[in-house]
Amino acid sequence: KLVSPRPHSLRPMGRGGRVVVLGNVSPADVAVSPGLLIGRRLRIQGSGSATLDEVRQSLALISAGIVRPQIDRIMPFPEAARAHEILEARQVDGRIILSGW
Structure with missing residues (x-):
C-alpha cells in the first residue's frame, strides 16, 4: 500500500510518468494497483523541500503547459x-x- 491523499491520482499518469508525494498527506493507507504501476512503468517517490533550481524548473514546466497544477x-x-x-x-x-x- 502507498500513503497518498487521493487513490485516483495515478490514473491520469502516462507511460513512464513519475508521481511525487509531498506536502501534508493523509496518514491513511491507499490501495494501489500493481498492474497500473507495472503496465504504465510508473515511478513513485517522496519529496521534502525543493532547491531554488528545482522550483525554477517546475515553474518553467507549468508555464510551458507541460505540467498543470x-x-x-x-x-x-x-x-x-x-x-x-x-x-x-x-x-x-x-x-x-x-x-x-
Whole structure:
C-alpha cells in the first residue's frame, strides 16, 4: 500500500510518468494497483523541500503547459484563516491559491 491523499491520482499518469508525494498527506493507507504501476512503468517517490533550481524548473514546466497544477479554489488573501481551516479539514482536492496580497 502507498500513503497518498487521493487513490485516483495515478490514473491520469502516462507511460513512464513519475508521481511525487509531498506536502501534508493523509496518514491513511491507499490501495494501489500493481498492474497500473507495472503496465504504465510508473515511478513513485517522496519529496521534502525543493532547491531554488528545482522550483525554477517546475515553474518553467507549468508555464510551458507541460505540467498543470491541481487547483481546488482561489480565495482572497483576507480569507487566509478560512483557507487554512478548509485545508486542515481536508476539504480540498488540490491546492488553495490566495490572491490579492
